[in-house]
Every structure is written in structure tokens, then in C-alpha cells.
Amino acid sequence: MNLATAANENLADISNVLIYSAMAVYTLAFLAHIAEWVFGSRSRVARTAAALTEPAAAAGSGSAPVTVRTGGKGGGAAVAERPRVVTRSVTGARDVPDGPGAAGDDEQGDLYGRIAVSLTVLAFLVHAGGVVARALSVERAPWGNMYEFSTTFSAVAVGAYLVLLASGKPVRWIGLPLVTTVLLDLGLAVTVLYTASDQLVPALHSYWLWIHVSCAIISGAVFYLGAVGTLLYLFRDRYEAKLAVPQGPQPGAFASSVLERLPSAASLDKFAYRINAVIFPLWTFTIIAGAIWAEAAWGRYWGWDPKEVWSFITWVAYACYLHARATAGWKGRKAAYLALIAFACFLFNYYGVNIFITGKHSYAGV
Template identity: 75%
Template sequence: MTLAAATNENLAHISNVLVYSAMAVYTLAFLAHIAEWVFGSRSAVGRTAAALTAPAAAAVTVTTAKSAQSGGTAVLERPKVVTRSAPGSRDVPDGPGAAGGSEKGDLYGRIAVSLTVLAFALHVGGVLSRALSVQRAPWGNMYEFSTTFAMAAVGVYLGLLVAKKNVRWLGLPLTTSILLDLGLAVSVLYTDSDQLVPALHSYWLWIHVSCAILSGAALWVGATSSLFYLFRDAHEAHAAEGRPAGAWDNVLSRLPSAATLDKFAYRINATVFPLWTFTIIAGAIWAEAAWGRYWGWDPKEVWSFITWVAYACYLHARATAGWKGRKAAYLALLAFACYLFNYYGVNILLSGKHSYAGV
């Protein structure tokens, strides 16, 4: 039996400094993203509204005339009223993104992305130094899980940018979420760097928990896309009905179209669903090795399964006619809420075999 490695207090302190430094730079990125949207909002939203209302206005009332075969007189048919199209199905082009076509807004957007990259580098350093301080995986408690989850979410965002995906509109909600997550981690969930209880000394800690973190980071992207889809879809509906532009319309008009957001959310959730499935399977295998049973209806196990069922229902409903659009988006948000409760609610409010790590 080997003795647990002693905690390196210097590395633990460096980790704390790097995490706080990352938070400071994330704050600057957050402000730069706000400036990006503010300056970008000066773009002419009227052109977008006109593009939306013109085809809709032409299709609201359709009157056709037929010539009677016998007398040749024109017969007017009853006007056909075209009802509102299915959510997200309008043929609407994507908005120009967070910059909104403004040169100054685009400049602030590039600054925001650069600051996010710098904050991400500091963030990675903080997580790695935390791991090196105790020579183990840096997700043995809620503080470490939260900091690593935030790092993974930023990594997914930057990875999509590198892949040339139009996701810069995610920058503002991303930095907002990261600051909230890290703020909660350092103020409420903070735990001193220390060794783990014996039950967690397993290579499954690296596999099971890392998959849960990556899954959650990607699911956050999908949930944010579904949330923005709801706002963008309402904006397109108002524009199609010819309503005057509101205070937020100049921002919403620069998002990708509702159809694009709906498709993007579906692809993200569908891609990560097998990984979440493997996360649950890996947890069951680890449970058998640690506790002698694959499944014991522990609160964490139950809510992991509930989350899996919620996303399975979403994917099934999303592929079924009549459950696309807003209904599917609501279901996706409900599924992600289950994921959040599985993490925060189960760990803080409920007790079970997964409670040994504390917060």
C-alpha cells in the first residue's frame, strides 16, 4: 500500500492565483463582448425587418382568378390566409453575428476573443497546477469540478471558432456563465487542495468524470443555442407580422436565424449524447469495482439516468414531425436543467454514496 502524496502548497497557491487572474481577464472579455454588441447595434436593422416582412406580406392574402371555360368570365376565389409558418422554418438568412456589420463592433469582438484566449490559457494553468499540487485528476470535489467544467466550456467555444463555425455570438453568454460559475466556485464551493478518499483512487476517476465534464460543456452550448433560438424565433415572428422593431430587435436580428440555431442545438446535443451515455456506463462499471454493484439507485445515479432520458426524449421528439421548433427547444432546456440539478442539487441538497467528496 502506497502512501498518498503530500500536497504541494506552493502549486496550490499558484493555482488559486491563476484562477483569479483568469477571472479578471474573463471580466475584460465580458466587457469587450458588451462593447461589441453595443457598437454593432448601430447596423441598419430595418433592412433585416424589411427582408422578413416583404415575403410575408406578399403571402398573407393570395387571391387567384380563374377563367370560366364556358363564358370566359373571371371568377374570384375566396382569399387564402397563410398562417404563421412552423417555428424556425422561415427562409431567413443568418444575422451577421455579434459585430452586427459595424467595423468598430467587429474590432471589439476580435479583442474579446483574444482576451478569452488569454483567460483560457490562465485558466488551464490554474487547473493543471491544482492537479500537480496533489498529483491526481483535478476534479475530486465541487470546486475542482466547477473550475474544470468552465475551462472545458471555453475550450469547446474556442474549438468551434477554430473550426470556422459562426459561434462568436456565444461569447457574451459564455463569459457571463464562466464568471458566475467561477465566482460561485471560489466563494462558496472552494475546498483546499487535498488528497482524495480511498474510493476515488481509481483510473475511472479520469475516465468517468472527464466524460461528464466534456458532456456538460457541450450540452451547455446546445442549451444556450436552444434558448437563443426561442428569442430569435419570436423576433422573426414579430418581423413577419410587420410589428415595429423593439429595443432588442437590433440585437436579435444579428443572431443566426432560428432555423440555424435549432439545427445547431440539435447537432450539438445529438453529437454529445453518446458521450453522456458512455459516462453513465463508465460510472456503473466504477460503482461495481468500488461498491460491488453496478446500480444502486443512488441520487446521483438516478438523476444521471433522468438526464439521459430527458435528452433521449429530446432527440426522439426533435426527429419527429410536430416536435421540432419551440417544443423541442423547451425539452432541450428541461434536459439541461436536469443536468444542472444532477450536479448542484444532488451534491448540495441530497445525500448518498456520491457525497463523500463534500463540496
């Protein structure tokens, strides 16, 4: 039998239709998330920060007297001094469920948020159906080339986000950047990276394809969520720092309208660290599993292939980040920069190595 003609074209076509349909529903979810951010309530942390940093205009430069009524017999009025407004940083604010997804007193914003999540769930189901149909069309794991890896990667990222939501985590703020990047990822997949449904090259016919590549996809998808949290942390931290110094330059109206709807910088920083720390062992196992597969396929565990090298570089970068978090002098923004560098290494390992560098892992299909 000619393996090149073994693919089920009907199922492959169904997969393509489902992927395009998922993109349409993701677009509706994107619009609903935009509506939530526009009409949703301000972050409780942001409101607290604004109250703390608001100049005491009525009090002037000193303390103004305040009349306090006292109860009881012959209760009169006691005069007390209004305390000066004290400013402080909110960078260490308590981890509270604020921002989009916890609109609280804003029913309109919360309604748009619920619609956005519902559409995201629907899009994910259609998206996952497209991935499964692709797998059935060739009766193998649906990640044998860059197109299949990309569609599966974005599906897993959305799935991880929905799992966090279902577990009660206040992470609806991830929805907008997540849906935006998923649309970009799928758009790139169907236009630039698309590869017709076909069988694998002989070297990939192994059960390690299910183990090694699936672990790489899950690790990358969760690292992506951590990168989103880290990037938003940097913006939010700078925003809070400006609020803490009312005499200095203040954030613009547009920046405030966006950043005040995010959780506190402390919450974002904690989220990113926990996500990266939890998934790092799986990335370690991914590299080990790849080495075992390499020995079975090519007779050596390590051959300094570009994909192997950049996988290890990514591992080292994340290891440095996690170590930095345990080092007093490298917390906060410095550690965040390391996390973004580590995720950039992951992206280059996927796009750069597959497209621009030739090696034993050159199965991109582009």
C-alpha cells in the same frame, strides 16, 4: 505518510492566483463582447426581415406606378405597377453567418469582437493553467470535489467554444453568454464551493476517475453550449414571428437591438440540435463507465443512488429531445423546451444532488 498533508501548498496557491487572474481577463472579455453587441452590425437575417415586413407606405393600400427607363433607340419610359409588399416568416431563413462575429461591413464592431475573442483565448490559457496547477498540487485528476469540477467544467466549455471558432464555425455570438456564465461559475466556485487542495477519499482512488468524470465534464460543457443555443433560439423565434406579422404588436426597441444581432432562429435551432446529438453518445458512455466503476468500488453496477438516478433521468430527457426532433409534431419550440428541461436535469444532478441529497456520491466538499 498522512495523505491530508501531501498536497503541494505552493502549487495550490499558484492555482488560486491563476483562477483569480483568469476571472479578471474574462471580465475584460465580457466588456469587449458588450462593445461588440452595442457597436456591431445588425444581423443580415434581421435586415432582410425588416425589409420584408416594412409596410409599403409609399404604395398605400394599392399599387403605385413606377417609371422604368428603357435603353436603345428611341428608348422612352415604360410604366409598370409597383408590386405590393409581401410579408413572410423568416423562421426558416438560410443558415448564414450573421450576428456578432460576422459584422461584415461594420469594422468597429468586428474589431471589438476580435479583441473579445483574443481576451477569451488569454483567459482560457490562464484558466487552464490554474486547473493544471491544481492537479499537480495533489498529483491526481483535478475534479475530486465541486470546486475542482466547476473550474474544470467552465474551462472545458470555453475550450469547446474556441474549438468551434477555430474550425470556422460562425459562433462568436456565444461569446457573451458564455463569458458571463463562466464568470458566475468561477465566482461561485471561489466563494461558496472552494475546497482546499487535498487528497481524495479512498473510494475515488481509481483510474475510472479520469475516464468517468472527465466524460461527465465534457458532456456537461457541450450540453451547456447547446442550452445557450436553445434558449436564444426561443427568443429569436418569437422575435421573427412578430416581424412576420407587421399588423400585430412589434418587438420593443431594446429587444430588437439585441435580438437582431443574433443568427436566424433556424440557425440557432440547427446548432443546438447538432451539438446535443453529437455529445449524447458520450453522455451515454459516461453512465456506462460510472456503472462499471460502481461495480469495482461497491460491488454492484446500479444501486439507485441519487446521482445514478438523476444521471439516468438526464439521459432519458435528452433521449426524448432527440426523439422529438425526429417526430414531425415535436420540432421547433416544443422540442426546445424539452432540451432546456434536459439541461435543467443535468444542473440539478450536479448542484442539487451534491449539495442537498446525501448518497454514495457525496464528495462535494462543501
